[in-house]
Amino acid sequence: MIPVTYFDGRSSRAHAATLAVDAGQAVLRDADGAELRRASLSSLRVSERVRRAPRLVTFADGAFCQVSDHAAFDRLLADTGHQEGWVAKAQNSWRMAGMAVAALVAVLVLGYYVLLPWSAAHMARAVPAALEAQLGRATLASLDNGLVEPTRVPPAEQARIRTGFASLKRPEDPGHDYQIVFRRGGRLGANALALPGGTIVVTDELVSLAGTGAGMLGVLAHEAGHIAQRHGLQQVIQASAVGALAAYMFGDFSSVLAGVPAAMLTLRYSREHEREADAYAIEIMQRNRLPPSALAEVLVALENQGRNADKKDSAPRAHEEEPPLDDFLSTHPHTRERIEALRAAGS
Incomplete structure (x- = not known):
């Protein structure tokens, strides 16, 4: 018999009472x-045990008893054969709670580094080619809307670069229509951007630095690798994981892909994507008897250019309304590692 506070469900008045078990029945006495x-x-x-909070025994008609003597109530429950669920036990065990938190962290880490990239790759491949091409056109329109200017690269140089790229022996990729377009980069600086659908934007500044030879073809082959393997879409989908998962499950990509044009302009490729794109470029260059080290030398020139720019002006100038955007090295990170790998491939 344990002391309880009884509420009959008809009024808010509390009644002092006792609760006991007799012949398989709960007996309440005043x-x-x-x-x-x-x-x-x-x-x-019977409510779950939550530390020192009172427990409730509720009758079928809504009346209930409030129990504060936990030790006595636990003995009473044990005598009746009542078993608490594992959830209730976990809620009151620091060890089990700690294990649950550790398991949750492990699942989140595994999901972020393994499951999310794997799912994003599958979802990117599920985007129809026509929709991907439409996204590429929308991204190019966003670039042309004030971020870049018409190119000043002479038509002869443009033709030389386009012809060189078109003549490369490349892996079959029927889902993409590759086109090279030129723009004066301005705040983009020396850069090349791989847009969904097959368009590669090359800035005048990159042409000035890399020229029209093997180094430029290496850059274009690298960008083609990003397009062929849909790395840009994968990165965007990973950044929009929740919406992308819903889109993948319900078949409507419009809500996720509407933000692709803006996201492509601030894209950061992962280390694995850079390795894959470099491997793609190395394969193309070797197939066409071009030295992979030519691409490495372009990266070195870009690295030196960026280092010199930092020395000249380490702080933003007062008259600049907007800070410069990232160049090829910051949108394609891990430069030193890539340079060494490219040089090794050519040796």
């Missing part, structure tokens, strides 16, 4: 020992 009610144990609902 302070004078008079029986208030009796009910089968199977008809009662």
Whole structure:
């Protein structure tokens, strides 16, 4: 018999009472020992134990008892054969709670580094080619809307670069229509951007630095690798994981892909994507008897250019309204590692 506070469900008045178990039934008596009610144990609902909070025993009609003596109540429950669920036990065990937190962290880490990239790759490949091409046109329109200017590269140089790229022996990629377009980069600086669908934007500044020979073809082959393997879409989908997952499940990519044009302009390729694009470029250059080290030398020139620019002006100038955007090295990170790998491939 344990002391309880009884509420009959008809008023807010609290009644001092006792609760006991007799012949498989719960018996509630008032302070004078008079029986208030009796009910089968199977008809009662017992609240989970939450530290020092009072527990509730609720009758079928909504009346309930509030129990504060946890030790006595646990003994009473044990005598009736009542078993707490594992969730209730976990809620009151620091060890199990700690294990649950550790498991959650492990699942999140595994999901972020393994499951999310794997899912994004599959979803990117599920985007129809026509929709991908439309996204590429939208991204180019965003670039042309004030970020870049018409190119000043002479038509003869443009033709030389386009002809050189078109003559390369490349892996079959029927889903993409490769086109090279030129723009004066301005705040983009020396850069090349791989847009969905097959368009590669080359800035005048990159042409000035890399020329029209093997180094430029290496850059274009690298960008073609990003396009062929849809790295840009994968990165965008990873950045929009929740919406992308819903799109993949329900078949509507419009909500996710509407933000692709803006996202492509601030894209950061992962280390693995850079390795894959470099491997793609190395394969093309070797197939066409071009030295992979030519691409490495372009990266070195870009690295030196960036280092010299930092020395000349380490702080933003007062008259600049906007800070410069990232160049090829910051949108294609891990430069030193890539240079060494490219040189090794050519040796």
